[in-house]
Amino acid sequence: MEAFYLMVFGALASLVAALELSKNNKDRINTSSAFNSFKNNYLVVYSLMMAGDWLQGPYVYYLYSQYGFGKGEIGHLFIAGFGSSMLFGTIVGSLADKKGRKRASVTYCITYILSCVTKHSPQYKVLMLGRVLGGIATSLLFSAFESWLVAEHNKRGFDQQWLSITFSKAIFLGNGLMAILSGLFGNVLVDNLQLGPVAPFDAASCFLAIGMIIILFSWTENYGDPSESKDLLTQFRGAASAIAADEKITLLGAIQSLFEGSMYTFVFLWTPALSPNDEDIPHGFIFATFMLSSMLGSSIASRLLAHPSPKVESYMQIVFMISSASLLLPVITNFLVAPSSVKGGSISFSGCIQLIGFCTFEACVGIFWPSIMKMRSQYIPEEARSTIMNFFRIPLNIFVCIALYNVKALPMTIMFGMCSIFLFVASMLQRRLMVIVEIHKSRSQDWTAMKEMDSESDPLNG
Numbered sequence: 001m002e003a004f005y006l007m008v009f010g011a012l013a014s015l016v017a018a019l020e021l022s023k024n025n026k027d028r029i030n031t032s033s034a035f036n037s038f039k040n041n042y043l044v045v046y047s048l049m050m051a052g053d054w055l056q057g058p059y060v061y062y063l064y065s066q067y068g069f070g071k072g073e074i075g076h077l078f079i080a081g082f083g084s085s086m087l088f089g090t091i092v093g094s095l096a097d098k099k100g101r102k103r104a105s106v107t108y109c110i111t112y113i114l115s116c117v118t119k120h121s122p123q124y125k126v127l128m129l130g131r132v133l134g135g136i137a138t139s140l141l142f143s144a145f146e147s148w149l150v151a152e153h154n155k156r157g158f159d160q161q162w163l164s165i166t167f168s169k170a171i172f173l174g175n176g177l178m179a180i181l182s183g184l185f186g187n188v189l190v191d192n193l194q195l196g197p198v199a200p201f202d203a204a205s206c207f208l209a210i211g212m213i214i215i216l217f218s219w220t221e222n223y224g225d226p227s228e229s230k231d232l233l234t235q236f237r238g239a240a241s242a243i244a245a246d247e248k249i250t251l252l253g254a255i256q257s258l259f260e261g262s263m264y265t266f267v268f269l270w271t272p273a274l275s276p277n278d279e280d281i282p283h284g285f286i287f288a289t290f291m292l293s294s295m296l297g298s299s300i301a302s303r304l305l306a307h308p309s310p311k312v313e314s315y316m317q318i319v320f321m322i323s324s325a326s327l328l329l330p331v332i333t334n335f336l337v338a339p340s341s342v343k344g345g346s347i348s349f350s351g352c353i354q355l356i357g358f359c360t361f362e363a364c365v366g367i368f369w370p371s372i373m374k375m376r377s378q379y380i381p382e383e384a385r386s387t388i389m390n391f392f393r394i395p396l397n398i399f400v401c402i403a404l405y406n407v408k409a410l411p412m413t414i415m416f417g418m419c420s421i422f423l424f425v426a427s428m429l430q431r432r433l434m435v436i437v438e439i440h441k442s443r444s445q446d447w448t449a450m451k452e453m454d455s456e457s458d459p460l461n462g
Contacts, residue, residue, distance in 0.1 A: 013292060029162060034156070064077060075404060086394055097147070111133050115137060249379055255433070272412060274351045275347070279347050290362040305370060333353055337349060
């Protein structure tokens with residue numbers, strides 16, 4: 001079955017290369033040199049930030065196990081990270097809007113570096129502190145940088161459509177290429193150079209420090225609502241009111257929570273799903289294959305976003321339906337394919353089918369990120385962007401904590417079935433969002449037509 005992994009990886013690599021190389025002028029948006037310089041600066045910083053994050057991922061569990069902690073203790077450490085992101089996320093998001101997004105981005109670097117430093121200690125309390133710091137950093141990573149980008153893009157007067165270029169490239173490089181390179185680099189540090197499981201965390205600190213220096217010397221500050229008269233509670237109320245008053249924002253938050261909740265649950269489930277009988281699977285190579293699938297998705301998204309049709313609100317319905325079907329595969333194969341009772345060995349036929357489905361899901365993840373960023377830039381008000389984005393992460397973190405806490409109690413088929421249902425609901429909500437957007441657009445066009453008719457009739461009346 002080793003040839004199967006190479007075949008899947010090769011097919012995906014060929015598709016990504018074909019998509020990127022076959023782009024013509026219709027698939028590209030003409031931009032200015034000033035924008036390209038701005039975009040490239042952000043992409044360098046974002047790639048360094050994501051490298052700092054990706055380097056740690058594959059070795060967190062391994063490091064804790066090397067310190068002698070069991071599954072239960074490690075599970076509590078992971079829950080602490082998600083819980084921290086849930087509790088402190090809205091606070092740091094509001095502070096980012098109030099005190100500045102550049103400052104929040106620098107705070108992310110410092111917080112995550114401190115989290116990496118704690119990995120040198122085998123003390124459970126110190127590691128728990130590191131997970132709390134990591135949760136805070138994660139909230140900043142997924143709000144402050146995007147908020148800074150959108151505000152700075154608009155402040156400099158760039159075309160609104162150009163944002164989609166930056167979003168697509170950021171996902172292609174940061175969530176795809178950097179994930180693969182970080183995995184390979186971490187493997188060299190730990191396995192080839194024998195530097196131990198802490199080495200990737202030290203390397204992550206270096207990348208984060210380099211990124212922080214670039215931010216300090218090349219980014220300008222921007223704010224949401226810097227008014228000193230508004231305290232944090234007032235900002236929370238303002239963000240909550242904005243979500244409640246605009247159905248588009250409410251739907252966007254629900255869609256994001258449902259998709260990301262399923263995505264993070266999938267992270268915990270794919271290994272036992274592919275090796276239920278302790279089959280010998282190449283985890284690192286499969287992870288790289290998933291990231292290549294994500295790159296394929298972001299490449300597809302860049303093409304879709306470069307054209308006025310289909311609209312992002314329209315094609316995302318299909319993406320969510322495909323995602324739902326792909327995570328339903330483990331449930332279907334459980335009933336249709338006879339489970340193997342042989343321990344060990346290579347991946348089973350059922351595992352091969354699921355791996356293809358999981359790669360499809362990861363491609364959908366690659367489409368999701370730039371597309372949801374595009375919709376957030378359109379519908380979330382600038383003055384409370386970071387705060388609202390972290391509000392969206394509250395139900396996400398609650399769901400992941402519950403799923404992680406009960407991962408042993410619930411059968412995998414139930415977990416995958418729940419994720420599939422959530423993604424189907426996300427597709428229905430996406431359809432509702434599209435309908436609302438079309439209604440608002442129609443009303444706006446009718447209002448504009450009436451104004452033009454009034455202006456034409458004024459001279460006649462005169």
